Amino acid sequence: MFIKRRPSWAIPESEVTPESIYLNRRKFMSGVIASAATVAMPGLVQAKEAPKTQSLEYHQAEGYSTDEDVAPYEAITGYNNFYEFGTGKEDPARHAGQMSVDPWAIDVEGECGRPGRYALEDLLRPHNYEERIYRLRCVEAWSMVIPWVGVPLGDVLKRLEPSSKAKYVYFETLHRPEQMPGQRSLFSTIDWPYREGLRMDEAMNELSFLAVGLYGKTLPNQNGAPIRLVVPWKYGFKSIKSIVRIRFMEEQPKTSWEMIAPDEYGFYANVNPDVDHPRWSQKRERRLPSGILRPNWIETTKFNGYEEQVAHLYKDMDLAKFY
Amino acid sequence: MRWVLAKNVRATLLKIVLFGVALIPLAVLIRSVMVGDLGPDPGKVITESLGIAAFQLLLATLLLTPLKKLSGWSGWLRYRRMLGLFAFFYAVLHVLAFLQLILGWGDLWATFTRRPYIIAGAVAFLLLLPLAVTSTRKMMKRTGRWWKPMHRLIYVSALLAWVHFLWQARSDIGEMVVYGVLLATLLVVRVYWGGLSSLIPLRKA
Numbered sequence: 001m002f003i004k005r006r007p008s009w010a011i012p013e014s015e016v017t018p019e020s021i022y023l024n025r026r027k028f029m030s031g032v033i034a035s036a037a038t039v040a041m042p043g044l045v046q047a048k049e050a051p052k053t054q055s056l057e058y059h060q061a062e063g064y065s066t067d068e069d070v071a072p073y074e075a076i077t078g079y080n081n082f083y084e085f086g087t088g089k090e091d092p093a094r095h096a097g098q099m100s101v102d103p104w105a106i107d108v109e110g111e112c113g114r115p116g117r118y119a120l121e122d123l124l125r126p127h128n129y130e131e132r133i134y135r136l137r138c139v140e141a142w143s144m145v146i147p148w149v150g151v152p153l154g155d156v157l158k159r160l161e162p163s164s165k166a167k168y169v170y171f172e173t174l175h176r177p178e179q180m181p182g183q184r185s186l187f188s189t190i191d192w193p194y195r196e197g198l199r200m201d202e203a204m205n206e207l208s209f210l211a212v213g214l215y216g217k218t219l220p221n222q223n224g225a226p227i228r229l230v231v232p233w234k235y236g237f238k239s240i241k242s243i244v245r246i247r248f249m250e251e252q253p254k255t256s257w258e259m260i261a262p263d264e265y266g267f268y269a270n271v272n273p274d275v276d277h278p279r280w281s282q283k284r285e286r287r288l289p290s291g292i293l294r295p296n297w298i299e300t301t302k303f304n305g306y307e308e309q310v311a312h313l314y315k316d317m318d319l320a321k322f323y
Numbered sequence: 324m325r326w327v328l329a330k331n332v333r334a335t336l337l338k339i340v341l342f343g344v345a346l347i348p349l350a351v352l353i354r355s356v357m358v359g360d361l362g363p364d365p366g367k368v369i370t371e372s373l374g375i376a377a378f379q380l381l382l383a384t385l386l387l388t389p390l391k392k393l394s395g396w397s398g399w400l401r402y403r404r405m406l407g408l409f410a411f412f413y414a415v416l417h418v419l420a421f422l423q424l425i426l427g428w429g430d431l432w433a434t435f436t437r438r439p440y441i442i443a444g445a446v447a448f449l450l451l452l453p454l455a456v457t458s459t460r461k462m463m464k465r466t467g468r469w470w471k472p473m474h475r476l477i478y479v480s481a482l483l484a485w486v487h488f489l490w491q492a493r494s495d496i497g498e499m500v501v502y503g504v505l506l507a508t509l510l511v512v513r514v515y516w517g518g519l520s521s522l523i524p525l526r527k528a
Contacts, residue, residue, distance in 0.1 A: 071363065072363075075362070075363035078362060078363070079362045079363045079364065083494060083495065086495075087492075087493070087494065087495040089362065089364070090362065140493075142364060144363075182495070185495050185497055186497065187495055187496045187497035187500055188494055188495045188497075189494045189495070189496070190494050190495075260494060279438060279439065279440060279490065279491075280438055281430060281433060281434075281438075283430070284429075284430070286364065286366075286367075288363040288364050289362075289363035289364070290363065290364055290365065290366060291365075291366075292356060292361070292365045292366065292369070292424070293423070293424070294423075294424075294427060295366050295424055295425060295426070295427045297427055297429065
């Protein structure tokens with residue numbers, strides 16, 4: 001008999017609260033309270049537009065599971081970092097609607113057999129979508145559990161035929177200041193476009209994922225539509241959004257946060273409770289959504305709990321030096 | 324006589340208005356907590372908005388002397404104590420919110436010894452403490468000629484509060500720059516009017 005053993009990072013779908021259930025409950029609760037508030041202080045209540053998304057077809061690969069609670073859709077889509085749209089956590093939800101994501105093309109360059117400009121559909125057509133429920137740990141010491149839909153990064157990269165010289169893979173986010181107010185800011189220290197990179201073996205790891213969806217639907221713009229990286233054992237900023245360029249490189253690429261503050265953010269950026277950020281501790285994280293009166297602190301685990309899958313990538317490395 | 328009365332009425336009205344304005348940040352927060360629209364990380368939003376309110380009220384307190392100079396109406400100084408105490412009030416709430424809603428009273432030692440931005444904020448807060456304590460008329464009399472040089476600590480506190488704010492920026496420092504320009508202006512006009520010594524705390528004039 002063939003028995004499928006679930007890897008430790010897999011979460012069965014049965015553990016995810018169906019979206020409709022909590023949406024209904026929350027909608028009801030917030031509806032009651034909001035209508036009371038509108039009566040009391042009409043000017044303060046803002047209408048929020050739901051992001052435009054479409055349903056996706058996907059299968060549940062293995063059961064990608066943890067017994068942790070998945071963050072609600074509004075938390076994931078209403079509270080995140082996407083500095084192209086501003087530094088506030090609500091700025092992406094507020095401003096990302098301006099970005100047009102269709103049509104979308106990705107330039108493939110560098111040390112590979114099939115360089116060129118690919119329409120997104122062409123790049124993805126041969127692949128079946130699957131759902132993966134991953135922990136996302138932000139370098140700012142908060143985290144959420146997120147049900148992504150997408151394809152393993154390695155499968156896509158293999159089809160582009162990286163050569164033996166390809167030691168790293170580099171990614172770039174869309175640079176379009178007219179649709180991205182954060183890129184127009186005078187006081188931003190980011191040298192746009194946003195850049196990220198992985199070592200080739202990291203990119204080929206089974207966990208590395210290209211997400212095109214969230215909660216069974218296409219990604220809302222604020223979460224990096226139409227396609228983004230998800231590397232769950234690294235701090236969130238490595239999971240670059242709205243990708244327009246993939247380049248295979250022999251040399252280690254310069255990445256955005258490393259360029260801004262190399263003493264604070266390294267190329268590897270593996271989640272590691274033993275290496276503090278110079279300005280704050282990484283020992284714990286606040287799992288969101290958090291209650292009002294009591295912060296929802298949990299202990300941060302090495303490689304964000306994915307040690308079994310990725311520790312071998314770094315076995316001879318001093319992780320305090322290569323942070 | 325009638326004119327004097329009218330002026331007093333105006334001053335009292337202005338005091339009520341300023342009192343109400345100073346309560347707006349708290350009212351907005353209370354409303355948000357009740358409506359539940361603070362998002363998935365409410366503790367952080369609460370703590371940060373209380374900190375910003377404290378800083379804004381510090382700046383408002385520092386604005387009164389220049390207003391007096393520019394308008395020629397010394398009545399502005401009557402609101403200094405009230406606004407200063409409001410700044411302290413928000414600072415106390417900010418510190419309590421940080422301890423309860425962000426730290427959860429854990430990691431205290433490491434937080435207050437090893438995080439530079441926390442240290443700057445903590446010192447800014449501690450400097451306000453003696454100023455709040457000596458803000459009553461009675462304490463003013465008791466501290467005598469020390470009162471004024473001691474209360475110049477507000478300049479140091481405001482500068483540290485700004486550093487505390489700036490050190491939390493990850494990339495875009497636009498907001499910090501705006502507040503920095505405001506604070507710098509408020510300090511520079513004092514140097515212009517009273518010389519550098521008018522800024523130095525704990526030195527008798």
